[in-house]
Amino acid sequence: MNMTRREWVTKVFLGERVPRVPTGFWFHFLDNDVISSGLEDPTLIDKNLDGHRKMAEIYLPDFIKMMTDGLFYRPSSTYPSLRNAHDLAYVKPLEKDHVFFDACIAHAKKVRTIFGDDILIFYNIPSPLHHLLKEMTGTSSMKTFPAMIRDDPKAFAIARDALLEDMLHLTERVLTEGATDGIYFSLHDDDAFTREQYETYIMPSELAILNKANAIQPIHIAHICGFHGRVNHFDFYRDYPATAFNWSLHTTEMTLKEGKDFFTKAKSVIGGFDQMPGSLIHRGTKDEIQAFVFDLLDKNGTVGILLGADCTLPPDTPLEHLVWAQEACEHYAKKLRQAPKEDIKEHDDAKI
Secondary structure (H helix, E strand, O other), X not given: OOOOHHHHHHHHHOOOOOOOOOEOOOEOOOOHHHOOOOOOOOHHHHHHHHHHHHHHHHOOOOEEEEOOOOOOOOOHHHOOOOOOHHHHHHXXXXXXXXXXXXXXXXXXXXXXXXXXOOOEEEEEEEOHHHHHHHHHHOOOOHHHHHHHHHHOHHHHHHHHHHHHHHHHHHHHHHHHOOOOOEEEEEEOOOOOOOHHHHHHHOXXXXXXXXXXXXXXXXXXXXXXXXXXXXXXOHHHHOOOOOOEEEEOOOOOOOOHHHHHHHOOOXXXXXXXXXXXXXXXXXXXXXXXXXHHHHHHHHHHOOOOEEEEEOOOEOOOOOHXXXXXXXXXXXXXXHHHHHOOHHHHHHOHHHOO
16 A cells, blocks of 8 residues: 555545555543543643553554543633523633633644644534533533523524634634644434424534534544434434544444435445443454454445444553454455455455
8 A cells, every 4th residue: 555544544534445444443531520621620631641642552543533631621611600591691702812722722733743644633523512511511411402492592592602603713723723634523412302493503503613624624524422322313414514424323223334325425434333331342352343343344345434433432441452443454455355356346345
């Protein structure tokens, strides 16, 4: 393969044929209760960076969603007191030179130093509403939003637009200053909205961020979060302008191959492994993990397929397991190169 890793993985994201399927897995490196406390306690960001370093020492991904733990959400100190829907009217966007944005850029550059220039790195951008949910409820459950909208739709729109302004600014900065290659845009609806509600109150803000990202760089990932069995309306996101889509294969009946056809703007899809504790990638043997990869690629082909998981992996997942999964992709590619021509025709999607 006379290409750099960056070059051939880019081709996979764009739906082109390359010799093997790339892999990318990621972890949370901090507990949820301090996930946005890095400005108050910079040692948390250091701990995050240590997690990236330890990972890179054993498992070097072909692409990665960098973890922003410590800077995951807008800091609580930047909000007014949010006791009810009416208080949302007092949420304001951050100043453009706020230290939060500078800290995000500094963190992204340090992660780039860890993995080097040959790895595609995607910056984690939660939907604007995820920030509000975390601040108001301590969760990311969308179930609380319809009531807020009914109670005070104008206040809801003010808060949404403030967070949208923040995320548009952060998106621009991480893509132009942060040494990252795209955004990993986290979305979900939790089966909480009608389509009319989602199209009116949420979809325009999410599309604005993806359109902003696309105007700067060409490759971005839409992550429809199905964490812990979360149910989503996939049709809400069908026409979202993202290059690649990642979702929970284990809370929906949609396969990777079906997803490539379902999402109208998708050139590639990411996934394969269940991310839950006790799942195969967490506790499986080498033979089990590699057999799973072979079966997955047999069923879904290899063009426009990137091997990963439904979401972040359990933090105690042995890194060796990720090496086994990557090794399986390498072995699978060799198997196809050595197969008789008639066998290669049967695996048309996987020809190289």
